[in-house]
Amino acid sequence: MEADNRGSPTFLRLKGQPLLYAVTACCSVSFLLFGYDLGFMGGLTTNVEFLETFDNPNSQLLGFLVSSYEVGAMFGALAQFAVGDYFGGRKPNNVIGISTLIIGAVIQTSSFSQGQFIAGRLIAGFGLGIVTTVIPIWLAECTVPKSRGRMMAMQLSTMILGLIIANWLDYGMAEHHSGSIQWRLPCAFQIVFALLVLIFIPWLPESPRYLASVGKHEAAEHSLAALRGGFPDDPEISFEFKEIQYAIAVESEDVGGWSDVFHDNGISGFTRVAIAFSANFFQQMSGVNVMSSLGPYVFQNSIGMSAHNAMLVSGGLQVWYFLSSLFPWYAVDRFGRRKLFMAGSIGMFSCMTLSAIFVGIDKKGTGYAAAAVLYLFHTFFTLGWQSNMWIYPSELLPLKLRLRGGALSVVSQWMFTFVVVEITPVMIDNIGYKSYIVFAIFNLCTLPLVYFCYPETTRQPLEVIDLLFGDKEDGTRPTIFEVVRNSKNKEFVKRIDEQLKENARLRDENENILDESKAEIQHVEKDPTEQA
Known part of the structure; x- marks a missing residue:
């Protein structure tokens, strides 16, 4: 903890909005790792040196070499559910996750057998599962309501930057180098970003809501004052802290314990966790990670491009993906979570349907038309289900259940990322264009669920969202349909x-x-x- 020359609390000599940007930047580098780790394996699925090192695996085994990372991440999120609350805050958990990821990256880089490589993928994935559970919560608990979505949108744009770096590094190494360095350097390069996070995170503030929840009130007030750019006794900051304390007091009376993630005791714990879980599920079943993790494979084997062109078009897709992700910076806090969820789903359904038609016709021109539609798909995804989804569980869940409930929602993310990445090569080999119909149907199914069951959370204090789920004046608890109606x-x-x-x-x-x-x-x- 530092202070400026007027005694106002600072971190890294920053306070207020600059400090919020510093926290966002640290979170963003963590999510850049998320994107990089998803992306660099896509190029390796068509890399001759990589495939020969691991005995030219068939499509099923190749799918597992990629998706074993998601298995590890799922168990990392489960570990956060089980023991995350015992490691002293959002920052220490993130440090543990990043350190574990580095160990896994070293094992992957030095691999000479399928078993060793898979072990490295599992360990690195375990670390990323921890990181992707904690980072959105830390950011949501530090930011102000009016810019919470925008900060997450910035973070997710950086995730896509990781995909771009991974794709073009894969391409450059394949084009200009020979030998196993073609794939070993991309495996090792993620360590650079991990070290950046480890260097900066100790100097940033802990979540004031977490500190208040464990009784560290003085530290919580200092952290909140630094994040808001004032003094702990400033009226606005003091009152925000009192609101946090009040919400914690309400939860301590109404929420029985961590097991409420499986029950609707207290403030509708199970209902809120189920919604967060479903948001992660439908994001993955939209089909976005088909292209993020297996872009070159899809362009080569489904659309019929050469290996060289598949790498180029996949790299270009990630650049387009990044540019599309800039739109939510403006939209996410202006139009509301619900409208953007539904608009994105309609667009993604249309794009997947057109892709099925173009690939099914099976002519050269329609193949490139399918590629163009998949580019457009990513625009709708970033607008509806990227930044929106990652901030939504942290906004929706009560403080006492936020880490455990968020962990379960991230389990959904990684479980179904694994499913999608594992089955996509097999689907493409066996049912061809119908693969896109499967994803189109899932995108269509999100519309009624969002309309009836997803409350609006945009620009609302986290404590207000808690009270939306509280008992009504007659002592009964509102149904989710009533909560949704009231939130609008x-x-x-x-x-x-x-x-x-x-x-x-x-x-x-x-x-x-x-x-x-x-x-x-x-x-x-x-x-x-x-x-x-």
Whole structure:
């Protein structure tokens, strides 16, 4: 903890919005690793040196060499569910994840057998599963409501930058180098980004909401003051902290424990975890990671391009993907999560349907038309299901269940990333153009689910979202359909916000009265001794 020349708390001599950008930058490099690790294996699936090193695996084994990473990530997220709350905060968990990823990267780089390479993929994936669980929560708990989505959109653009670096590094190494360095250098290069995170994360603030939840109130106030660019006793900062304390007090009364991720005791814990789980599920079943992890394979084996052209078109796709990801910077906090989810799903359904038609016709011209449609698919994905999905579980889940519930939602992410990456080569080999129909159907299915079951969370304090799930005036708990309806009602949300402020004020006043009463009692009890 530092302070500027006026005594205001700082980290790295930064406070307020610059400090929020620093936290976002650290989170972004972590997610760059996410994109890089998904992307660099795509180029290796058609690399002759890599395939010969591992005895030219068939499509099923090749799929597992890629998707074993997702298996490791799924278990990393499960580890966060089981023990993540015992490692002292968002930052320490991220350090553990990044360190584990580095170990896995070293094992992959030095591999000479399928077993060793798979072990390295599993270990590195385990580390990334931890990182992708913790990072969105840390960012959501540090940012302000009006820019929360934009900060996540910036982070996800950096993830795509990782895909670009991976694809073009694969291409450059295949074109200009010979021997196993063609694939070993891409395996090792991820360590550079991991070390950057390890260097900077100790100097950044811990989540003030996490600190408050474990009773470290002074540290929480300092962290919040630094993130908001003021002093702990500034009225706005002090009041935000009181709101956080009030929400924690409500949860301590209504939420029984971590097992509420499986029950609707308390503030609809299971319902909220199920929605977060489904968001991750449908994001993966949209088909986006078919192209992220297996782009060159798809362009070569499904669309019929040469290996060289497949690498070029796949690299170009990632550049287009990055440019498309800039649109959500503007849109994500302006149009709302629900509208963007549904608009993205409609666009992705249309693109997958057209891809099935073009690939099914099976002519050279229609193959390139299918490639163009897959480019457009990524525009709709970034607008609807990229930044939106990664911030949504952290906004939706209550503080006490945020890490465990977020871990389960990330389990869904990695479980179905594994499924998609594992089955895609087999699907392409066996059912061809119908593969795209499968993904089109999943995109269509998201529309009624989002419309009826996904509450709006845009630009709302996390504590207000908690109260949307709270008991009604008659003591009954609202159904998810009522919560969704209320979340769209601006007047209702405004009343909830006012209720939060009033309850936080009353709680603070009552605590002050109680503290004064305790002081008077202690004084009365002490007087006889003094007189003696």
